[in-house]
Amino acid sequence: MAQPAAARPTKAATTPETEKITINLGFVDLGHIELLVQEGFYSNRSDFIRTAIRNQIDRHADVVRQAVSRKSVALGLRLFSRADLETARDAGQMLDIRVLGLAIIAADVTPELALTSIGNISILGGLQASDAVKTALADRIT
Incomplete structure (x- = not known):
């Protein structure tokens, strides 16, 4: 059924801005991340991972738009x-x-x-x- 008109996107006072996730990385991948952080490309591991995720989302933006529309x-x-x-x-x-x-x-x-x-x-x-x-x-x- 259709969404009620009142169910518009809103900001709840207690809504967290992020969700914590846990990932396992190999030592070589982790070493590459640490090196990029040490060299100043990223402020920390989380910054690197968020950037990598955003890049992948951008890379697949057309597919995501089509799926969102279709579903x-x-x-x-x-x-x-x-x-x-x-x-x-x-x-x-x-x-x-x-x-x-x-x-x-x-x-x-x-x-x-x-x-x-x-x-x-x-x-x-x-x-x-x-x-x-x-x-x-x-x-x-x-």
Whole structure:
């Protein structure tokens, strides 16, 4: 189903700007990174890795744009408020949430409301919701 008009990208007060990830690198690759940092090309390892990731994303930008368009994915941060979900439920609609970025289900959303208003969640990035809501929707998250 369509996204409610009120589910526009917004900035939540407690939303982190980044997500921590862990990677394993071989010693030779790590040595190359350390050398580039020592030579002043990058301020630290994280700076190098972020730059490398952005370069790869830019390199594949056309493919990403086509996939986002084809899959009807919302880009960026999407906040689904209690009111958004109540509106969908009251209209007899089940939301199909597809986000490339960060989807946030408001803290005041109950598991029951989530179950009666969200049909499917597909997230390429991160999902912030209460543990109870995540547990209730576990079989709908892909």
